[in-house]
Amino acid sequence: MVKFLLNQSAVVVDQIDPNTTVLDYLREHLYRTGTKEGCASGDCGACTVVIGEVENDNDNDNLVYRSANACITAVGSLHGKQLLTVEDLKQNDQLHPVQQAMVDCHGSQCGFCTPGFIMSMFALRKNNTSADQHKINESLGGNLCRCTGYRPIVDAAEKMFESPQIDQFSPTEESVVTQLNNINRQQPQGSISNANKQFFSPTSSDELADLMLEYPQAKLLAGGTDLCLEFTQFLRDAEVLIYTGRVSDMANITTTEQSLELGAAVTYSQANDCLVDLYPDLKELIERLGSLQVRNQGTIAGNIGNASPIGDMPPVLIALGAELILRKGKETRRVAVEDYFVKYKVTILQTSEFIEKIIIPVPNPGSEFKAYKISKRLEDDISATCGAFNIHIENGITTNIAIAFGGMAEIPKRASHCEKALLNQQWNQQTLELAINEMAKDFTPISDFRASAEYRLSVSQNMLRRLFLETQQDSQPIRITQYA
Numbered sequence: 001m002v003k004f005l006l007n008q009s010a011v012v013v014d015q016i017d018p019n020t021t022v023l024d025y026l027r028e029h030l031y032r033t034g035t036k037e038g039c040a041s042g043d044c045g046a047c048t049v050v051i052g053e054v055e056n057d058n059d060n061d062n063l064v065y066r067s068a069n070a071c072i073t074a075v076g077s078l079h080g081k082q083l084l085t086v087e088d089l090k091q092n093d094q095l096h097p098v099q100q101a102m103v104d105c106h107g108s109q110c111g112f113c114t115p116g117f118i119m120s121m122f123a124l125r126k127n128n129t130s131a132d133q134h135k136i137n138e139s140l141g142g143n144l145c146r147c148t149g150y151r152p153i154v155d156a157a158e159k160m161f162e163s164p165q166i167d168q169f170s171p172t173e174e175s176v177v178t179q180l181n182n183i184n185r186q187q188p189q190g191s192i193s194n195a196n197k198q199f200f201s202p203t204s205s206d207e208l209a210d211l212m213l214e215y216p217q218a219k220l221l222a223g224g225t226d227l228c229l230e231f232t233q234f235l236r237d238a239e240v241l242i243y244t245g246r247v248s249d250m251a252n253i254t255t256t257e258q259s260l261e262l263g264a265a266v267t268y269s270q271a272n273d274c275l276v277d278l279y280p281d282l283k284e285l286i287e288r289l290g291s292l293q294v295r296n297q298g299t300i301a302g303n304i305g306n307a308s309p310i311g312d313m314p315p316v317l318i319a320l321g322a323e324l325i326l327r328k329g330k331e332t333r334r335v336a337v338e339d340y341f342v343k344y345k346v347t348i349l350q351t352s353e354f355i356e357k358i359i360i361p362v363p364n365p366g367s368e369f370k371a372y373k374i375s376k377r378l379e380d381d382i383s384a385t386c387g388a389f390n391i392h393i394e395n396g397i398t399t400n401i402a403i404a405f406g407g408m409a410e411i412p413k414r415a416s417h418c419e420k421a422l423l424n425q426q427w428n429q430q431t432l433e434l435a436i437n438e439m440a441k442d443f444t445p446i447s448d449f450r451a452s453a454e455y456r457l458s459v460s461q462n463m464l465r466r467l468f469l470e471t472q473q474d475s476q477p478i479r480i481t482q483y484a
């Protein structure tokens with residue numbers, strides 16, 4: 001049984017196909033049709049809802065609101081959470097200040113995208129007392145509008161900050177926290193079954209490991225931002241789904257002197273600050289990975305587990321020398337991310353094995369880390385290629401270098417010829433040109449709708465030139481900060 005709060009009302013879900021998305025559940029079971037379906041693949045934001053979760057910070061239980069794409073969120077993942085949809089915002093005859101700002105700024109025409117924008121703006125307002133243009137753009141980057149034009153919508157997002165942050169939800173937050181804690185305590189299971197399909201929601205890694213042994217055919221579901229597309233785009237349902245989002249010991253972020261350890265259930269939004277603290281160059285890359293809705297749900301473990309050659313985090317993790325703790329039953333093994341990928345969509349992961357933790361080394365003093373993403377759009381777009389560079393230069397000599405790319409081969413892969421041409425050599429223009437030529441030996445990229453093979457190679461070679469320029473003394477990082 002899955003139990004969640006729809007605004008203030010408890011909803012129990014049982015005997016339902018576990019592949020059902022929150023969007024389908026809202027529209028087809030609850031007849032809440034305010035949440036729209038545009039793409040059913042996480043791209044347009046028309047289905048944006050807000051999910052409230054209890055998070056403990058310094059022994060205080062807080063209700064944290066985050067936007068999510070209902071079309072790629074499995075209904076079972078709502079257990080012990082609060083779901084807010086656009087229908088919840090109006091109180092009696094009074095529009096919520098976010099809605100009123102949209103009306104005042106003429107931010108809606110056909111209205112199809114409007115509920116999604118409103119929910120993204122609502123989450124932004126709940127989490128911020130004020131917001132700059134960058135934050136507003138980031139919050140709205142996952143919402144598309146085909147009629148209005150974005151200016152009036154952005155104006156509305158600015159205007160909503162003129163109204164008080166306290167709204168009708170504020171006085172009830174404490175009671176919502178209590179109710180959600182009660183659900184999680186009293187009904188820890190949160191599973192669903194329907195005919196021959198099952199959904200499990202373990203709360204510890206031991207429980208998860210046992211379930212993985214019991215159901216070797218099971219699909220692991222983390223944020224679902226890749227996996228749910230299997231259901232919505234390819235109509236390939238999973239018979240057994242095991243959700244990692246409630247595995248408490250895999251939600252931990254631990255910092256030691258040597259490393260940052262991320263449990264496999266940690267989302268991008270949760271990991272963002274500590275990753276950017278360690279490696280500031282990841283700020284832009286993470287901001288450009290999917291949309292805020294995708295980052296609020298998606299995990300780095302899912303990005304690795306999906307084993308896509310164009311995932312953004314694998315090249316980063318390879319260049320950083322990150323490792324994974326893989327677990328099967330009680331056995332664990334520690335492997336380099338670099339060794340995880342075998343060939344297209346094939347990894348070393350055995351049946352019933354899963355990623356438990358990601359271990360990212362802290363930077364070596366004097367090392368520089370840079371990551372560059374090339375995609376057609378700045379926001380919410382998959383990379384044509386993504387390059388990550390971890391370089392140590394001492395007295396003008398490259399004493400250590402790791403370069404890895406996504407989008408250049410069937411797996412995320414190191415540029416070993418290129419690295420060899422640079423290692424222990426002068427970090428100068430001459431070596432650079434040699435290394436750039438060597439890169440052509442490392443990769444034979446494909447041409448597809450994202451980029452031609454020639455473009456992929458030449459833009460990747462140019463990344464090395466950019467790295468060179470950015471590592472010159474007194475140089476400024478070359479930044480693409482202008483949002484389209």
Ligand SMILES: Cc1cc2nc3c(=O)[nH]c(=O)nc-3n(C[C@H](O)[C@H](O)[C@H](O)COP(=O)(O)OP(=O)(O)OC[C@H]3O[C@@H](n4cnc5c(N)ncnc54)[C@H](O)[C@@H]3O)c2cc1C
Nearest residue numbers: 042222223224225226227290299302303305306311312355
């Ligand atoms: C609109 C949109 C934009 C996107 N943009 C980007 C982008 O810019 N860059 C990018 O890299 N990706 C992008 N993605 C893809 C996706 O968001 C990422 O790959 C994300 O990291 C997947 O994480 P998840 O938690 O949602 O994984 P899920 O979808 O839950 O799972 C993905 C795969 O990993 C497996 N898995 C999950 N957890 C584990 C585990 N602990 N151990 C082993 N296997 C596991 C699952 O079984 C599944 O096969 C985008 C997706 C969407 C919908």
Ligand code: FES
Nearest residue numbers: 038039040045071
């Ligand atoms: S319907 Fe387009 S993001 Fe969900």
Ligand code: FES
Nearest residue numbers: 109110111145146
């Ligand atoms: S108002 Fe028509 S799509 Fe945005």
